[in-house]
Amino acid sequence: MNEGPHALDIGASTNVAFLEQEEWLLLMFIAVSELGSLGSRTLRKRAAELRTMVTQEWARMQIHKEREWRRQKRTQAECKRTGAAYEMKGWLARLLSRKNIEVVMDEMLKRAVGAAKPIMTDLWDAPVFRELRTEDGKRFVDAPPGESRLILGLSIDGFNPFQNKEAKQDVTVSGIYVYCLNLPPHLRYRPENMYLVGVIP
Template sequence: IVTLALVLASWLHVCCGLSRGASSRVLKVVNAIITMTFNLACLFHILAHGSTRRMNINMKHDVRTAMSSLSIEPFLHRSVCCPKCFAQYAIGDCPDVCPRKETPQSRACGEVLWTTRHGGNGGSIRCSKRLYTTQSFESWLTWFLSRPGIEDAMDESYSHVPSGDQMHSIFDSPAWRSFGAYTSRPGNLVFSYFIDWFNPLLNKIAGKTVSAGAIMLFCMNLPEHLQYLPENTFFAGITPPPKEPSVTTISNVADPVIDQIREFYSGKQIPTHRHPEGFWIR
């Protein structure tokens, strides 16, 4: 029952867009209902059998803790992001002003990275102007390959024989063939990199132009009808609004994602559904 309550609160928060505070209040109310129900049942048991046993349900009251206990909270990397040039800095070791230069001879960016905001208790809080959040690729890949059926679905890409001059799928394409023996060895994965811009305000505010970029990777080893399903998509991150990076600054938001993928260039031992002890993945 407790697990079902945690699933309910997590679903309301993730799928229905309920705020953290409201989701946490739902958990508290459900906890009170369950506790009262069990204690009423115990009261009837006391009247019938003379027992004095009472129950106290110990349920998580924070939706973040609930999601963590269900192992559905993604592992995220957060860094301070310059609002002007999109350079990244560690939260614990971030300068007051962005020192990045496009070239050694260029002037420093000079954008202020911190601001002061007023908290709910009336005090002021020093916080970064922008944060850039990316999802851990290794953590996601472990979850992805641990799902039943994923490795079975990818087997076709390793054993596929091109059908002459006709292309029926990406596996018949010249690009796929150019990888040579790499694509025929189990554990070797191919991903496509996708980034597109959208207005998070959905154009509902007249004259307000806000742009954010969704960075996603799709596993090309899957059959075509599975490649673009949300559950098979690695959602790497969203570039901080309100403006898009330029041609010269886009590498600052792409590099943290690419650096994670580069760690798999030579391969890593990753637990999978078929191989819980670990399998070499490139």
């Protein structure tokens, strides 16, 4: 199935639909082949025709699969060259792989686990985070040993791409960003710690 030199990454969400279609074609080929060994001569003939159609569709899919594989490789190479994040999970993995970053995040999480402060100085002091519950009724911040509890924020910020140099024009481009609220405020909004989801021209 998803094998060979052009096998797609099964962990990438963008490949799910493609791989599901490939699996469906394989199961269809097996089912039609089994059908061809049963029934009347007419049924076997129709099964052979279906098998040919599925085989042709499979061949077309492999061509598209190779093209998609090459496209993704080019995208990955470009992202590595420019330093851009192409998958959110990749961004999160790189963020968590930094030295001592999880220790810093755990320190912020302790604010929500400890006693409530009379004056809130950060969002982790707010009841909405302190009392956030999971499906089993446990507090979200009460993570078992060796497990992290991450809360991400979403922000949209607009700016003038021409740096106010265009006279008599009101031009705005908006960036959509994801940031990790487990980071302390002085690290939370630094460009290297944020994920650019998209740009609205």
